[in-house]
Amino acid sequence: MPLTANLQPADAIAHVHNGALGSPFHARTSALNINQQWGIWNGYASAVYYADAHLEYFSTRNTCGVFDVSPMRKYRFSGSDSAAMLDRMVTRDVIAQPVDTVAYNVWCTDSGKVVDDGTLFRYADDEFMLCCADPCYDWFKLAAVGFEQIEITDISEDIAALALQGPTSCALLKAMGFSGIEQCKPFQIMRFAFGSDQVMISRTGYTGDLGYELWIAPADAELLWDKLFSTGQLYGIQPLGDESLDMARLEAGFLAPDVDFHGSLHTVELDHDQSPLELGLGWILNFKKAHFSGRAALLAQKESGNYRRLLKLDIEGNKPAENSILYADEKCAKEIGYVTSAMWSPVVKANIAYALVEAKYFEGPIWAEIYHQKEMRWYRKVARCTRVTKPFWSPDRARATPPADC
Amino acid sequence: MSKPVDIIIIGGGHNGLACAAYLAKAGRKVLVLEAAAQAGGLAATREFAPGFSASVAHTLPQLGAKLVRELALEQHGFSLAATALPSVALSRDGAHISIAGGELSGASAADTAAYRDYLHLMQKFAKAINPFWHKRPPMVGSGGLQDLATLGQFGWKLRTLGKTDMREMMRMIALPAQDLMDEYFESPLLKAALSWDANVGSKLAPRSPNNAVLPLLYRMCGDLGDGLPLPRGGAGGLTEALAKAAQAQGAELRLNSPVARVTLDGARVSGVELESGELIGAGTVVSNADPKTSFFKLLGAQHLDIQFTHRINRLRSDGFVAKLHLALRELPDFTGLTRPVGRLLLTPSMQHIENAFDEAKYGGYARDLPMEVIIPSLLDDSLAPAGQHVLSAQVQYAPYAVNGGWEQHRDAFTDNALATLEQYAPGIRELVVGTELLTPADLEQQFRVTGGHWHHAEFALDNWWMNRPTYGASQYKTPVPGFYLCGAGAHPGGGLMGVAGSNAARAILEEN
Numbered sequence: 001m002p003l004t005a006n007l008q009p010a011d012a013i014a015h016v017h018n019g020a021l022g023s024p025f026h027a028r029t030s031a032l033n034i035n036q037q038w039g040i041w042n043g044y045a046s047a048v049y050y051a052d053a054h055l056e057y058f059s060t061r062n063t064c065g066v067f068d069v070s071p072m073r074k075y076r077f078s079g080s081d082s083a084a085m086l087d088r089m090v091t092r093d094v095i096a097q098p099v100d101t102v103a104y105n106v107w108c109t110d111s112g113k114v115v116d117d118g119t120l121f122r123y124a125d126d127e128f129m130l131c132c133a134d135p136c137y138d139w140f141k142l143a144a145v146g147f148e149q150i151e152i153t154d155i156s157e158d159i160a161a162l163a164l165q166g167p168t169s170c171a172l173l174k175a176m177g178f179s180g181i182e183q184c185k186p187f188q189i190m191r192f193a194f195g196s197d198q199v200m201i202s203r204t205g206y207t208g209d210l211g212y213e214l215w216i217a218p219a220d221a222e223l224l225w226d227k228l229f230s231t232g233q234l235y236g237i238q239p240l241g242d243e244s245l246d247m248a249r250l251e252a253g254f255l256a257p258d259v260d261f262h263g264s265l266h267t268v269e270l271d272h273d274q275s276p277l278e279l280g281l282g283w284i285l286n287f288k289k290a291h292f293s294g295r296a297a298l299l300a301q302k303e304s305g306n307y308r309r310l311l312k313l314d315i316e317g318n319k320p321a322e323n324s325i326l327y328a329d330e331k332c333a334k335e336i337g338y339v340t341s342a343m344w345s346p347v348v349k350a351n352i353a354y355a356l357v358e359a360k361y362f363e364g365p366i367w368a369e370i371y372h373q374k375e376m377r378w379y380r381k382v383a384r385c386t387r388v389t390k391p392f393w394s395p396d397r398a399r400a401t402p403p404a405d406c
Numbered sequence: 407m408s409k410p411v412d413i414i415i416i417g418g419g420h421n422g423l424a425c426a427a428y429l430a431k432a433g434r435k436v437l438v439l440e441a442a443a444q445a446g447g448l449a450a451t452r453e454f455a456p457g458f459s460a461s462v463a464h465t466l467p468q469l470g471a472k473l474v475r476e477l478a479l480e481q482h483g484f485s486l487a488a489t490a491l492p493s494v495a496l497s498r499d500g501a502h503i504s505i506a507g508g509e510l511s512g513a514s515a516a517d518t519a520a521y522r523d524y525l526h527l528m529q530k531f532a533k534a535i536n537p538f539w540h541k542r543p544p545m546v547g548s549g550g551l552q553d554l555a556t557l558g559q560f561g562w563k564l565r566t567l568g569k570t571d572m573r574e575m576m577r578m579i580a581l582p583a584q585d586l587m588d589e590y591f592e593s594p595l596l597k598a599a600l601s602w603d604a605n606v607g608s609k610l611a612p613r614s615p616n617n618a619v620l621p622l623l624y625r626m627c628g629d630l631g632d633g634l635p636l637p638r639g640g641a642g643g644l645t646e647a648l649a650k651a652a653q654a655q656g657a658e659l660r661l662n663s664p665v666a667r668v669t670l671d672g673a674r675v676s677g678v679e680l681e682s683g684e685l686i687g688a689g690t691v692v693s694n695a696d697p698k699t700s701f702f703k704l705l706g707a708q709h710l711d712i713q714f715t716h717r718i719n720r721l722r723s724d725g726f727v728a729k730l731h732l733a734l735r736e737l738p739d740f741t742g743l744t745r746p747v748g749r750l751l752l753t754p755s756m757q758h759i760e761n762a763f764d765e766a767k768y769g770g771y772a773r774d775l776p777m778e779v780i781i782p783s784l785l786d787d788s789l790a791p792a793g794q795h796v797l798s799a800q801v802q803y804a805p806y807a808v809n810g811g812w813e814q815h816r817d818a819f820t821d822n823a824l825a826t827l828e829q830y831a832p833g834i835r836e837l838v839v840g841t842e843l844l845t846p847a848d849l850e851q852q853f854r855v856t857g858g859h860w861h862h863a864e865f866a867l868d869n870w871w872m873n874r875p876t877y878g879a880s881q882y883k884t885p886v887p888g889f890y891l892c893g894a895g896a897h898p899g900g901g902l903m904g905v906a907g908s909n910a911a912r913a914i915l916e917e918n
Contacts, residue, residue: 084708085708087708088707088708088712089712109711109712109713110711110712110713110714110878139712142712142713142716143712145707145712145715145716145719146701146702146706146707146708146710146715146719147707147708290708290709291673291708291709291710293711293712293713294711295673295711296711296885
């Protein structure tokens, strides 16, 4: 007797309104989201997972996956003061950033605490796009005080965007006709004719693997999606939900806002915000360039060496150290920090985590107190943690130009 | 590149000159760069009509004998035309109330008695707070010993007022002027006159909360005379002496030398560039300009942190006082006054002042304009031809951002001021042979002070002491190493006192 499951099509169950808007890809993403699991990101419905988070995650490591990043906030900075204004706001050298490249950046308060992070796209000497996960327009307006020739525009609704991530992503784009994409270096931008106008492709992403982000006018969004998925069948394309992306980013060593750090403008308690040094972002602090906001505070912090560290930990055992408190000793007498993100990493085969550890203790022994559940019963274990200095997952193909097989 | 100096001071206003004199006295090579053809800024005496001179600031309630003595200003020509001008609350019907020497005359018995109590308490408060005008404000949270000591002394001074007076000071410090006056007095005329000093020069009126006692105490910090001192030669008499004192100590004063920008070498100040393109090197640059000019025009926001820049940008710097100078061919006849000696207050009631303020809040101005009037030529023959007179008036409220711009309102405003004067001195219009009206827009344009604000930034509780002009720059040094403030935007504030300049000099000397 044949077993058949009469599953309702996703569209048929998408009838409960949660108040969220649909992104320009919503007609497509909604049709694929068979459980209708949506989170809300900046007011837009964003898939938690489409079918199975682990399956989706593996596409970023073995084939390729597509995540709808349209709800990202995107701001255009233009005018002759835009480079100087941005250079003073972010910690990296904007003046030296070449046209048609992208740079990961953070921007800080006067005290050197992170307000938010994002990617800065340079289109021309005096034109930029800054993308961040959360709205930041009020901070940008504040940061523009004293600069005359600058216009800041929220262009979030004008651009639809997809992240295409995974080892087959380059080959897929090439197969779609974007020839030359294999020459696109990490953090470089290329443009191709597509639909009614063009698609901009940047070699950027949040998975630590080979990957690209595709930027397009909303009117051409569905066409891009359809082309990706029709051509992508042979390349193992999968839609990605938030859960799978969160796994990939943790392996890759990327921070999640409001998870691994808390934007300074949103914290109330003292020191519940963090500096870039504390977050392991010392590599993007450029003390040799012109002044930037927070510079003096950060330089003093750097020189003191006395600051917390967001560490990458490899934890013994296989129980994810989610929400764990950390101690300097196995008896859990001296509390020294806490875990911000944790998972069992399928690709590294390790129990990994980020943890914020007090300045005095980050070089000493670290133990995690882990609570885990088996058939509704809770267990406690204390696991030894080992510091890891490199990203957990960083394959050569993520950096190779042209990528292998392209 | 011109020959470098140790210290450049941008702006030869009275604070810049005082700062220069103290720094030169300590052996530093100091260069003062003044944009105008004449030093002194808002305290320069200038000829406004042939033979008639006046200065924008006209009295010296805040000047201390210490500064006069230390800089030997009397040797350099400084003197007073009067040590204690009375303040006279003018009544249109001639029933004036005069305030002089700590006593009232012309007031009711109740008000006269109440004034003694009021003055006694205010003098106690003033005495407690006086030392702190002359000290560098503390930086809260610095953990520095000097900062802790200043805070400790402040607490101790308040405590030594005694429990009752200390609590009274805490209660009264943020009262609106109207509440303060209503608590003590009955005469509307007297209340208005006594409230004047609480609000003049600021965007405040009797009913404005948060700021009456502090400016009153500030006006009581001088000790040159028993009352309101009047400088001989106008306020320029003071600034010319300061310039000579600074030069006698070896400071160089260059006029007609507007600074375009402060130059930096890396994060540190390296000198200035003049509008002419000339570069002058100096390891220390001190700005006598207002905070907005100092940080936005001279330095540039790109060298400052974002939240600091925001706080400077949010400083309230719109001036609300116009200065009226009249050249009079003979002495006007004020109803009920034999001689118009003193500071005449044309403020019939606090309601009258408030009404004028209400107009100004929305970009207009009143028909009846409250004002303080001095005829300095009665006591000082250097300001007008013999037998003729200068009338110097601070007129409120003249909003910097008047609807439609000042050019279209200049004549109407002057006419309103003259009409107001006519109510007290009938026929005064006929005596006018020369007029100069300096609106806040004029003050901004002619004296390079943002908003034409007397105090460079509002003098108010939220913008006082460790918050003047804002935390991060309240100890004269700024976030940019080598760049200092010495103007009215720094502690203790505006008014002819020179203490922002001398305090800045001391801070610079302590650090270098």
